[in-house]
Amino acid sequence: MSVLALDRVTYTYPGAVTPALSDVTLDVAPGELIVLAGGSGSGKSTLLRAANGLVPHFHGGRFAGRAVVAGMDTREHGPGELAAAVGTLFQDPETQVVMGTVRAELSLPLENRGEAAPAVARGVEEVALALGIAPLLDRPTDELSGGELQRVALGAALVGRPQLIVLDEPTSQLDPVAGDELIAVLRRLGEDFDTAIVLAEHRLERCLPFADRAIAMRSGRVVCDGPPAEFLAWACAEAPELATPGARLLFGLGLSPAAGVKAARSALRSRGLSVGAQGPSPGEPRRPAGEAIRFDRVWHELDRGPAILRGVSLSLGAGERVALMGRNGAGKSTLLRHAAGLLRPTRGKVQSAGRVALLLQNPTDYLIHDRVEQEASVGALATVGLGDPALRGRHPRDLSGGEKQRLALAIVLDGAAGESQEAVVVCLDEPTRGMDRRRKDELAALLCELDGAVLVATHDPEFAAAFAQRVILLADGAVIADGTPSEVLAGGTYFATETARILGGVGGALRPEEGIALLTAGSEVPA
Amino acid sequence: MSYRRRASPLHAARAAVGCAYCLSLLVAALVLSAPVALGAVLAAIAGAAVGAKVGREVRRAALFAIPLGLAVMAINALVVRDGLTVIMRLGDLPVFGQTDITLEATVSGAVLGARAVALILCGALYTAAVDPDQVLGLFRRFSFHSALTATLATRMVPVLSRDARRLAEAQRCRPGPPPSRARLVRAATAGVLDRALDVAAALEVRGYGAARRAPRGGAPPWSRHDLAFSASAVAIAVLAVGGRVAGLLPFSSDPALHAPVRAGGLAVAAGLLVCALLPFADRRGIGR
Numbered sequence: 001m002s003v004l005a006l007d008r009v010t011y012t013y014p015g016a017v018t019p020a021l022s023d024v025t026l027d028v029a030p031g032e033l034i035v036l037a038g039g040s041g042s043g044k045s046t047l048l049r050a051a052n053g054l055v056p057h058f059h060g061g062r063f064a065g066r067a068v069v070a071g072m073d074t075r076e077h078g079p080g081e082l083a084a085a086v087g088t089l090f091q092d093p094e095t096q097v098v099m100g101t102v103r104a105e106l107s108l109p110l111e112n113r114g115e116a117a118p119a120v121a122r123g124v125e126e127v128a129l130a131l132g133i134a135p136l137l138d139r140p141t142d143e144l145s146g147g148e149l150q151r152v153a154l155g156a157a158l159v160g161r162p163q164l165i166v167l168d169e170p171t172s173q174l175d176p177v178a179g180d181e182l183i184a185v186l187r188r189l190g191e192d193f194d195t196a197i198v199l200a201e202h203r204l205e206r207c208l209p210f211a212d213r214a215i216a217m218r219s220g221r222v223v224c225d226g227p228p229a230e231f232l233a234w235a236c237a238e239a240p241e242l243a244t245p246g247a248r249l250l251f252g253l254g255l256s257p258a259a260g261v262k263a264a265r266s267a268l269r270s271r272g273l274s275v276g277a278q279g280p281s282p283g284e285p286r287r288p289a290g291e292a293i294r295f296d297r298v299w300h301e302l303d304r305g306p307a308i309l310r311g312v313s314l315s316l317g318a319g320e321r322v323a324l325m326g327r328n329g330a331g332k333s334t335l336l337r338h339a340a341g342l343l344r345p346t347r348g349k350v351q352s353a354g355r356v357a358l359l360l361q362n363p364t365d366y367l368i369h370d371r372v373e374q375e376a377s378v379g380a381l382a383t384v385g386l387g388d389p390a391l392r393g394r395h396p397r398d399l400s401g402g403e404k405q406r407l408a409l410a411i412v413l414d415g416a417a418g419e420s421q422e423a424v425v426v427c428l429d430e431p432t433r434g435m436d437r438r439r440k441d442e443l444a445a446l447l448c449e450l451d452g453a454v455l456v457a458t459h460d461p462e463f464a465a466a467f468a469q470r471v472i473l474l475a476d477g478a479v480i481a482d483g484t485p486s487e488v489l490a491g492g493t494y495f496a497t498e499t500a501r502i503l504g505g506v507g508g509a510l511r512p513e514e515g516i517a518l519l520t521a522g523s524e525v526p527a
Numbered sequence: 528m529s530y531r532r533r534a535s536p537l538h539a540a541r542a543a544v545g546c547a548y549c550l551s552l553l554v555a556a557l558v559l560s561a562p563v564a565l566g567a568v569l570a571a572i573a574g575a576a577v578g579a580k581v582g583r584e585v586r587r588a589a590l591f592a593i594p595l596g597l598a599v600m601a602i603n604a605l606v607v608r609d610g611l612t613v614i615m616r617l618g619d620l621p622v623f624g625q626t627d628i629t630l631e632a633t634v635s636g637a638v639l640g641a642r643a644v645a646l647i648l649c650g651a652l653y654t655a656a657v658d659p660d661q662v663l664g665l666f667r668r669f670s671f672h673s674a675l676t677a678t679l680a681t682r683m684v685p686v687l688s689r690d691a692r693r694l695a696e697a698q699r700c701r702p703g704p705p706p707s708r709a710r711l712v713r714a715a716t717a718g719v720l721d722r723a724l725d726v727a728a729a730l731e732v733r734g735y736g737a738a739r740r741a742p743r744g745g746a747p748p749w750s751r752h753d754l755a756f757s758a759s760a761v762a763i764a765v766l767a768v769g770g771r772v773a774g775l776l777p778f779s780s781d782p783a784l785h786a787p788v789r790a791g792g793l794a795v796a797a798g799l800l801v802c803a804l805l806p807f808a809d810r811r812g813i814g815r
Binding site for chain 2: 399
């Protein structure tokens with residue numbers, strides 16, 4: 001018997017003309033881990049919301065077809081009743097944690113079900129141990145980091161032992177290490193408790209190796225449903241934006257795409273395409289003409305707290321594009337705030353050759369006007385690709401996520417009124433959160449076109465490889481690596497692209513195209 | 528909003544007991560008027576704050592409460608015409624008219640001010656040392672949905688203040704003149720509505736819509752700290768009310784000041800202090 005069965009489900013949001021889900025039919029068996037792929041607006045989130053009953057009970061709209069979750073028809077049972085069978089984890093942990101302490105947060109779903117105090121205590125204890133959050137139980141939720149909050153939210157989704165868990169981009173705010181840990185926990189849940197998992201993600205390379213099935217969606221329809229290898233073969237042929245870097249590498253070499261580093265290496269070896277163990281070749285260091293910004297032994301020490309930055313010294317050349325990477329809490333955002341003058345160093349100094357523009361994590365915070373054209377000048381809008389007059393008349397909050405991001409970038413790039421003061425450094429803090437690959441590629445292209453130096457804090461090695469000329473790795477407030485993308489991203493495990501991991505860092509190849517060129521060059525390929 | 532679980536006997540006590548303890552100090556501040564007794568209550572609150580390791584939070588509240596108490600005293604001295612002992616003649620003042628400051632009005636104002644300070648500090652002690660989630664859990668027995676709504680309102684305060692900080696930071700990143708306050712308020716309001724929708728959706732999928740009342744029973748056993756603070760709360764209330772009823776702490780300020788310090792009164796004040804602080808002496812099993 002399936003845990004989730006959708007039978008010809010079609011759903012249209014209130015006020016919308018086109019349906020968000022069109023004639024969707026699928027079954028999810030107990031213990032299955034299913035990855036839901038698709039671009040922004042393809043219907044992934046709506047499908048998850050149809051599974052937990054928010055569609056149609058919370059959002060309203062027109063619903064046709066039948067969705068049955070653990071034997072309950074979602075038309076007859078609301079999200080409150082379905083919560084006993086379905087656990088849900090959304091993208092933003094901040095808005096799904098509602099209680100003051102972790103213990104209270106984990107207790108809430110069980111208390112809602114009317115469980116007695118001993119059963120609540122036991123459930124909380126078990127889920128805390130399973131997720132490794134027992135030390136957090138008495139911590140206030142507003143003190144937790146993003147990764148910790150996401151784990152707590154996952155705990156709240158799991159505490160009632162649901163048969164099905166639906167997750168909407170749960171790793172988008174996590175660093176690679178925390179993201180991998182979360183995926184591993186999900187895999188274990190399926191194996192240990194037979195919990196079915198439906199996971200919507202953009203960074204497919206992270207979760208496809210652990211998946212039983214992958215479902216691709218486009219315009220609200222299921223366009224592919226099969227095992228990961230089958231899905232990747234389809235993606236390489238039909239939807240390249242959904243193909244993982246490893247799949248693109250294999251496909252480019254004429255091999256059948258495989259999910260995961262291990263399978264890809266095996267495929268390469270089977271064709272005699274394995275490369276020898278060789279460290280990354282150092283790239284040619286770029287010598288920028290002038291200096292755009294300099295951090296001189298910058299410390300940021302919290303009053304009665306730890307030091308967030310510990311004597312950071314570095315400089316960016318004019319027009320240089322730099323990716324700043326590191327775990328959550330490594331000090332990336334703090335460094336960007338120092339660059340823009342939002343914070344002052346407790347020791348050391350920051351000197352820039354002119355204005356520093358900073359785009360923080362949430363672009364919506366920048367939007368305060370009623371029309372797009374009021375937010376930034378025509379020139380700045382054109383620079384970020386929002387020059388369309390029809391777009392300029394729209395309300396900023398009605399724009400898509402990617403358009404909001406670009407509008408916020410236009411706002412910070414725009415010179416002060418009447419001064420046309422161009423930014424010499426543009427800093428962006430995690431600009432790719434929740435972005436699909438097409439939008440990431442567009443952003444990378446846009447950053448490459450900017451005149452000023454670019455400093456981007458990101459967790460996404462693929463994005464860093466796409467735009468950066470230099471990568472700086474921070475750990476515990478100090479610079480631990482600073483070099484060309486090939487030097488920094490080819491040799492690591494977590495902060496490495498999938499291509500680099502498959503090739504073991506050989507030749508410093510980071511992107512599939514570079515890997516294909518390396519493997520087909522002949523010299524390093526033992527045929 | 529400032530609750531943090533700390534290794535202290537008061538934090539180790541259950542919320543109901545913590546509430547009762549703070550309430551007993553509040554009752555003592557309300558029913559006793561003799562300066563020596565109010566002084567003992569204030570000292571008890573300060574000592575409890577130190578014992579519960581929330582001295583900083585209570586001191587922060589005191590920075591607001593003490594000026595307020597002084598203002599109450601000054602206004603009372605200026606406005607109240609009772610009392611026979613004139614200590615200052617201010618003559619004919621606008622608004623106040625002929626104004627004589629009397630010792631009685633000044634002292635009664637000081638008592639009112641000290642009481643206000645005690646009430647505020649008691650509130651600060653409660654906020655910093657009693658788990659709000661547990662308190663709301665107590666109310667859930669009577670009205671589950673109301674209690675959860677109150678929890679959410681409490682939770683939204685730090686979330687929204689973080690949002691406001693973020694919004695302010697983003698506006699600092701905008702080049703050019705800062706936007707008008709009205710425009711910022713509109714933007715913040717739109718953000719709050721988005722937040723509220725997200726939180727409502729999260730609550731729905733946590734089963735809030737189908738919330739049922741938990742069966743009774745199964746409460747954790749009473750710890751030594753539960754017992755000690757319960758006994759302390761009862762003793763403080765009995766001493767305060769008993770002292771007042773027995774007239775051990777007389778105080779009047781009209782027509783003349785009458786606040787004799789007798790052995791019985793001193794015993795009540797000392798008893799209050801000892802009863803309030805004694806539970807903090809036992810520090811076994813306070814960590815978690």
